[in-house]
Amino acid sequence: MRIGVFVCHCGTNIAGTVNSKGIAARAAELKDVVHTEDLIYTCSEPGQSAIQKAIIEKGLTRVVVAACSPHMHEVTFRRTVEGAGLNPYLFEMANIREHCSWIHDDYDMATEKAYEILKMSVAKVRQLEALVPNEVSVNKDVLVIGGGVAGIQTALDLADAGLKVTIVERETTIGGTMARLDKTFPTIDCSACILTPRMVDAAQHENIEIMAYCEVDKVQGYVGNFTVDIRKKAAMVDWVKCIGCEICMQKCPAKAPDVFNVGLAETKAIYIPFPQAVPKRAAIQVEHCRWFQQGKCKVCERVCPADAIDYEQQDEYVQKEFGAIVMATGLDVFPWEEYYHEYGSGNIPDVISGLQYERMLNASGPTSGHVVRPSTQGIKGQEPEEPKTVVFIQCVGSRDESVGRPYCSSVCCMYTAKQAILTKSHAGMDTEVYVFYIDIRATGKGYEEFVKRAQTEFNVKYVRGRVSKLYEDVIDGSRKVIVRGVDTLLGKQVEVAADLVVLASGITAADGAVQLAQKLNISYDEWGFYKESHPKLRPVETNTAGIFLAGACQSPKDIPTAVAQASGTAAKVLGLLSRDKLKTSPQIAIVEQNRCVSCWKCVEVCPFSAPQKQEQRDGTFKSHIIETVCQGCGICVATCPVNCITLKGFTTDAIIDQIEELLLA
């Protein structure tokens, strides 16, 4: 065995705290180590070729690189050693950066620790064996979870490239958040005018199947071969018959809160969210339906020209096979009412969220595009009042530790500017518009200019400072919302008596995102946003091979960014599925059958049913692990009492040797 040890300086990242040269020299005393070397940037071209040079010229049969985290460069160096003709699995990485030089200050101690980490890696590399990947065939169909703009974009890109795509959308229509927006910044072009054609394209695309009002119930399998159980929720309407004529909706006597319009208006128990819905199909909200709640009514059944109503309908389950899965589950609006009691907890009618205002501005919205004060709505013989003074408050549920949302929602500054401008155009230029902000984040193309326009052209008054309190008061006979805050630029208290206050409520992960992540075994951060595999190098992949991210499910995004990422994701998926066979990791478990005592504990514990009872020539049964099914977790290995199951790359001997090496007096 000829081991080569390469110790990285990583510039000063490592060498600043660890004597890379020193431990490289010391490593020469370790058994089987025939070559040691320290390199300034091992991952650089010269660094990698140094390794290859040594492998070839000194006939190294094992390689240890002491540098950064294997999560960073294990793949890189595996390729490097493979390039020099060495099996890539005869390589081990010692993490002396993230786990040492970056977390310690004392040079001598850090150096000592780095050497111990290196020794452990050498002990492990001695135990490694050459491994060869398996190949599995790939299912080329793609599942897109979420039918918002990101999901639609990914689906269309993939479908155009010839792949079969299934969009699973939990609402009755695709469109997501964007479908609820009026205009989009910075172009102020109509949101629906951009989106609805794409929705129709998706619906009509021969390669796309839209499964609306469905949810992913269970996911099994692995990259290239996922098996997904999908639950078709009972709409109480036969969608094959339904023609989306809306008659049921007009005749239905039962009112229900209008979720699509964020509660600004009411809809019916049987409903279609909006006129351009795709698919345009009705569904009954059972909890509001008279028939289901009181056992009488059935008006919809009587009026339906297509005889589509089916009160007996049950949830259905379908199972489908996919090669890749794209998460595009989008976002929800931060529930500010629960957190901002100083803003009235939602009890002040004239304090509304940005999304509510978006609906108000929308021509097909509850007020047909008229800007009104909700407190003056629905009063008999009185027209709703148009606000004369409108105040926008930014960063509600963003950049606010006190409500556990330290992050920036990244879209509020811009949509506030947009809404401020639209307020002028809807309610007249004479409307007083204030924006309370912390900082203006206008980083996108044409964004800064857009904000400037709001301030100059539309004379929107930007006040830098937080609003500490909102409360109602009656000033000269008319009801106002008093906005009390501070102007940090002038350094004085300001108070505005507003007719309408719009909160730029931030973005939070979609409701249920975490539960879904757990079904797919992908990781997520503390706010429920899905975690990318690497923030810079693998921004659209998850840690679970074959599962990708698109749009705001990963982090708050505006439309252009979401769409750009969605197309990037599509490209990644295409890259994956362009192959007919996939190499699977060879770091899997294997049974040494002549030692198996047939206790079947492995069969019991495996989450993937990889171990099977295999009949032997003598008629007895021994455990056998199906290579392509095994995911290499090693649960069976730790459960096997005789230790006759070996996890390649993480053998018990390798682990024990590392422990003993470390504890060696």
Added chain:
Amino acid sequence: MAQATDTTQAAGTTPPGAEDDVKVVGIVCNWCSYAGADGAGTARLKQEFEMRLLRVPCTGRIDPLFAIKAFEKGADGVLISGCHPGDCHYSEGNYYARRKFELLDRMLPFLGVEPDRFKYTWVSASEGARWQKVVNEFVTKVKALGPREGRAL
């Protein structure tokens, strides 16, 4: 977090070879805790010096006997860390591990190993700060107990 910064003060201040020089083995899963430790490193979160990490795919891979072996071979503390329940990359590994290590945790004191010398916990890939806190608190406790020379286990 507050605590983390507190314990940070003490981090890495022990000179090598001091009598409270202890050896601590950490066995962590590849997907969550190892990545969490990476995160802590990337964020330059200072940590106690004595922790040495061993990477395995999943806490489900860890045989309680590894911990016992470590103690037998002279470890002064053993830390096991993996994905939070529900987040296991292999969906179930940490559930099996949780049972095994709960039993180990309860048995070790009976076998003459002080409770503070063993801990099993969950640190996700995004919890670098938590990792720092876990390491510093654990190692500090082990240091307080000192080395376990001349112990049978």
Added chain:
Amino acid sequence: MSDRQAKIRELAAAALSEGRVDYFIGWKQGFNPSEVIPAFVRSADEVDELVWNPLAHHNLTTFLKRKMPDPPNARIGVCVKGCDSRTLVALLQEELVDKERIYVVGVPCDGIVNRRRIEKEFPDEVVDISFAGDTVTAVTRAGDSMEFAKGDLLFDHCNTCRYPNPFYADDLAADPVPEPEDRTPMWGSIEEFEALSPAEKDAKLAEAFETCIRCFACIHACPVCVCWDQCVNRSRRPALVGQRVDTKENLMFQMVHMFHVAGRCPSCGACDRACPVEIPLYLLHRKMNKELYDMLGFEPGVSLEEKPAFQTFKLDDPFGEH
């Protein structure tokens, strides 16, 4: 007692003469009349050597496990006490014993005498032990005799027994003996050890395991320890346990046994009784079962349906951080 003995003989004879089993495992008197040992009876006319008395401590289910039956496909009749039946159930849970090939005679039990407690009382050798009601009379070779109250001689797990009647049996050798209303387990003598300081515990263990001779009696006598020839304690690859026979490795050796039977061992005490140097193995296994019970309310071998504790889990197991 003797009625149970008669019934055992009767059931054994029937099973053998009807050809339902190839051989029948019970207990018989040892060479030393004060000892009872396992008996293997192959024909109905041998059944008279079968005995039942409070010295019948052997857990005969050990002879059902992998590699024990001779021939391997033999149909076997076996006697089980309440505690023995729990190891049998544990074996059946994992299909380590073929239900179809065994005929089980359950013997309701009112406590087994720990012979070692008697022997400790005499320097001389005990050659006869007789029972009259709750009085036990022991006679030595020199003819000295001493009387004991049976209650003082019982095994720890008999004093704390909650399941005196077999869980699993095809026939019973007697009507079930009264069972305690309260099935909450009691843990007998471990509290004393629990009370020691870590250093003291370590010292005690060191003292005990220093004398271990690694004879594998504990492991081979254990009914649920089935690896036998493949036991990882013998294995050099992986080398989980060093072959050096010293206190540390001896302890490690026992840890392997303990953790490999965790969740399947009802602490029947077979290992403890088999140990030639009297290492208190029972203490360790008892503690393990106590903790399992506190953790999960789990008792091994009390239901054919349940899975061994470590081959399953609950999403909401009530421990660990969340």
Added chain:
Amino acid sequence: MKFLAQDQLQAFLGHLAGESRVVAPVKGDDGVVLFRPWSPGTEVELDVLLAKQSAKEFVFRQSETYLRYGYAMEGEAAAVVDDSHEAKIAIDDPAELRAAQDAAVTAHATLVAEPVNDAPAQVIFGLRPCDARGFVQMDNVFGGYGGFYFDPYYNAKREATTLIAVTCRDPRSTCFCTTVGGSPDGTDGVDALLTQVEGGYTVETFSEKGEAVLGFSGLADASTAQTLYAETVKEQAVARVDIAFELEGVRENLRANIEDPGWHELAMRCISCGTCTYVCPNCYCFNITDEMVEGQGERIRTWDNCFNPIYTMETSGHNPREVKSNRFRNRFSHKFWYYPEKYDSLLCSGCGRCITHCPTRIDIREVLSVMGAPRAAAAPAATGEEA
């Protein structure tokens, strides 16, 4: 013949401890009597006839390091260089490559090995004649009998050991020394023999090592009465040991009965542990293992036993004695057939420990009276895969 007064016993042991380590039967807190290194003040347990284990362990260690070795990397290994590299990694000709490699790497592991054989002088006090005879029987194996292997490790300790035995005043029902040619007052291998009499012990010596112990000043000359008393004690003891089976013809019968199904019957209750062989004063099978970490290692000899299921496992995976009853048969046949054939001596001194310590009380006397006697024409053995 000398006399050692009971009250002089501790002083006597103290005297012996002056020159050498003293090992004696001592009762532990758990009431278990074992041979343990003796230290002044420690009570010696002579009432309990047999210590749990024989004294074998102190000459033929259960686990003995007899070789320490280390690998050191020498030669030109480290090529500690800076960051500039022009990679020329194209050497096509394998021979040329090989040459380049050997030229480049002179680093090689050198092995340093050093034998270990500590044999401090020791006195094993309070063992029984059967234990002492056990050593004599084992001597054949390691002592180069008939030009066979001479083991320096065993012999170094054996020579440095003085055996002071005590007559079995009260043999147990499981004792059968007389059956196998021994005696409760046997002198085989005994350097000095104590016999318990009124108020103390008579002391006889049978070798130079034995005479050496007479140097103790606390010894008196034994009175005639004491001498006579000792004789009586011995006679009574011998009378109390039963002849357990007919030794005559055992070897032949074992050979004849090798395939007899009786072996299966007798082995039924055997759990195939190693207890009998490990408590036996002369079972000598051993195993050899290397324990190594980071180039530093020890070669260890540890007891093994023929009941170990993998005792005869071959690297091919084939195991000629996979069947339990075959291993069972081996132990008795070895002691009373194979061994005698090779060394012209039995390998059993009749201490009976294997009987009293067997978890299922398998009785060597029963086995030999059944299988060591003529059997009805051996029926084909019940074949079984049990092991």
